[in-house]
Amino acid sequence: MGGSIQKLTIGTYKDSNYDRRIEAGAFKAFINPTSFSMTYKSEFTSDQPEGASKANLNYSKTLPSDLQLEFLFDGTGVTEANSGNKLLNTIAQKLGKKDAFVKTAVKDQIKAFYEATGELSGPIHKPYNVILNWGDFEFQGILSEFTIEYKLFNNEGRPLRAIGKAKFRESISPELAAKIENKNSPDLTHKRMVKKGDTLPLMTERIYGDTKYYLEVAKVNGLINFRQLTAGTELQFPPLDKQV
Known part of the structure; x- marks a missing residue:
């Protein structure tokens, strides 16, 4: 039998030295992202003379990498209990087992994510630096963009499901970067x-x-x-x- 599924977690830190942790598990994904992507960029200068059709590019620097993630925020409860097993979910509903469906409102899930990643923190006067961990994967940086797409609503117009598209920009202090090189x-x-x-x-x-x-x-x-x-x-x- 395999072990329990490891969830993506986000820890919060005071700054880009990552030596003063505010909270280890400030956010834990209710549902793991189905995928993520990394973007790496380098900057070059050119000594191409006027009128020339070809250029010789000279390396200048490597820019911070970007991490793009899509989170599913679900408030129906179906994906949190007996995830992926429609038969168990149907039986639970028929038996009236309300506790089988632990519903966490979409707005509360999104609030927890944004408080950990993008909201201004009063004591440090800026959003937290974060470390994302998922299995062997680790990323240190800051949230640079967050878009929420609401997909499903109840009769009162409250969102039951949403997709959050988050982009994180790598952010590491010069002192820490020098150490990471070794x-x-x-x-x-x-x-x-x-x-x-x-x-x-x-x-x-x-x-x-x-x-x-x-x-x-x-x-x-x-x-x-x-x-x-x-x-x-x-x-x-x-x-x-x-x-x-």
Whole structure:
């Protein structure tokens, strides 16, 4: 039997250093996106003379990448309980099992998403920087665009289903970017999602190149039984000089 489905989660951070986390799971997708796309861009300069038909392009810089995602916000309840099983849903309805359909209003789902990604936060006077995690995928940036398309309504005109099209722009501080260029840098805080079969010594070796730090990592994450890790758990692997 396979493990439980990992949901896309969004964590919020004060700035693009990503060293001061506000909330680990500020938003968790009710329904995972069916797909996502990445856009990578580079900027070039040209020394093409007047009248020439060909150009020699010189690399200038790599621009921040863009992540595009489509979220389905569903308030009917059908997709949240017994997802994909029409027979179970039909039986539940006939039996009058109201609790089988946990309905979360579309407006509340969208509000939770926007509060985590795009709404102005008073204490920091700007929207949060975010880290999106989905399985092995991780993206650090800010929400640059969010479009909502309402698709289904009840008799009172309230939306029952909507598609949210979100675009995130990569945003990483110069200090963090310099550290990321050396992916094994011991002074970089790493955040990793536990996968099935992972052990703390194995994950520690991937990050630091040595298993000997796994006890320190266990302390930082408050792990009592570090021999049994739960898939989907986010662990912090701090800079070596900041371990306690």
